[in-house]
Amino acid sequence: MSNRTAGDRALTRHRLFWPVVVLVVLLAANTAYRPSFLSVQMRDGHLYGSLIDILRLSAPLILVALGMTLVIATGGIDLSVGSLCAISGAIACLYISRQPDQNSLGGVLTALALGLGVALVLGAWNGVLVAVIGIQPIIATLILMVAGRGLAQLITEGQILTINSDPYKAIGVGHLLTLPLAIFVALAAALLIAAVTRRTALGLIIESVGGNAQASRLAGIRSARITFLVYVISAACAAVAGFMITANVSSADGNAAGLWVELDAILAVVIGGTSLAGGRFSLSGTILGALLIQTLTTTVYAMNISPQTSLLFKAVVVIAVCLIQAPGFRARFARRRAPASAPAPVTEQPKEQVPA
């Protein structure tokens, strides 16, 4: 973002340039395969089309990935978000299923508060393990990743819990201003997190903790408190994502809800240009990464790529995105294409400012 002097080069060197290119290529390929892919119609008072599906389905992933971004920025990782989705969704659905009137707004709000509350407690548990006791994040959150799935199944008693509640369903499939409600919720969360981290010093402090927790502490930052905080935020994001996932199908499936979403979230964060080593993060990059992953999934279904090859297809695209983003790889590629050109730009990476 900093050196906008040479228009083109600055653009291609922008961190998000290549993910955007891949996203556009995917959309173009879909359109070539089926020209109506991009078409959006009005149906029952809201917009309807594959693009709208992508927006709606990427909302939970965006939320989880936003929380994950902050955790990764501190040099940590949160593997428990998938299980947290399942738990919060299961609690909310269980509470609603016990209500005499499942459509009562008060009941649904209480259910959401319960689900969110339990997720916050579990997020605090993660935070304590990492920040207070000092367990490595991957181990600390692995505990809840494994145990949490069992907890979710315990809540639903191993059954798929079906509910019939219009207000709850709206979280997953409702519409606002003709667009899916879920995407507004995700964007609201993104704006809130962006405001808190980029309009105050919090973002900088998180990055400094990720850069060097010890040095930050000596500089007067309460590192442990910041580390604790990001796990709680991550859990809150996962809880809301869990509501969306369960509301989308009006049922809580302890086994399948949010399964492997932690891996997709980590991937979204990485595609968005946040370093896994911590110390720097990009919220807009994460959102773009999440949209790219959902577009990829939808592409597989829309182009009817056979299930046996779809995983390979996804892997190839992801590898391509990661390689193309790596300055070292691009430099080598460029050198081979044009051997006489100026020295590879590996060494001339400008110090990046990371925008919100």
Added chain:
Amino acid sequence: MKRMRTHLSSRKVIAVLTAALLATGVAACGNSDTGDSGGKDDGKITLGFSQVGAESGWRTANTTSIKEAAAEAGIDLKFDDAQQKQENQIKAIRNFIQQKVDVIAFSPVVESGWDTVLKEAKDAKIPVILTDRAVDSADKSLYKTFLGSDFVKEGRLAGEWLVEKEKAATGPVNIVELQGTTGSAPANDRKKGFADAISANPNLKIIASQSGDFTRAGGKQVMEQFLKANPKIDVLFAHNDDMGLGALEAITAAGKVPGKDITIITVDAVKDGMQALADGKFNFIAECSPLLGPQLMDLVKKVHNGEEVPVRIETQETTFTQEQAKEALPNRKY
């Protein structure tokens, strides 16, 4: 400084992990009923049963059926829940051997790796019955019989019903298929059985087929794209009820009427699926029944008395149309 911290924390890691392991261990004990070693020589047959886990409503119904049937048949049941882990199951079977139960039955979590423990059972002269899932052991003498569903047949029954329904069709009938988890036996077999059956009528064509992972969310997400990519879909074949239920919402959102504009055929017949069938949203379900308890108890008595039993026994299963679903629904157990 950093090094010191890691060193310090590794001990704590171990402490916490141990605590977590202890906790799961306690939970495992709480779930299994192996503890109650009832009177051994009261003439009752003792059956040791190791269940996969409680991962779905289907499985829970399976467990209930086995427990009820054992009580009814006067068989002393030692029940163990393996919580999806093969090592738990092997441990349970070894326990059964030590307790000298009369018959061992289990639903294998995975297909391979059973030879050693099954040989131990054979050496102890305890007959073994497999339920619901098979093992890929080369030595067929390690178990007496395999009682379970025939997934190919389920797919075939679904296909045959469609062939019968569409026999008057003059133009092409477009079918979309929601497959189960890629590579799983039920997905492979149901797909094969269905494809074989509909090959009887060249008008019936599968125009798209994707995996919905046996989940509602998967079924819905795939169906949304099917509907947008294919303007004319006549039939949906889903490998289980849950994917079909997810697809219902996608179909409604697309402005079509499930059960009328699109004929929906599924497999399983769980309660929510039967409800959808009775409500006219589904058109046909091929049952995959978990209620094999009574059949299992018959077999236990037979092998205990040394009678010959066939190596492969199919679960008694049926199919449901909308009218049959309305009748059967009040008495469904799962």
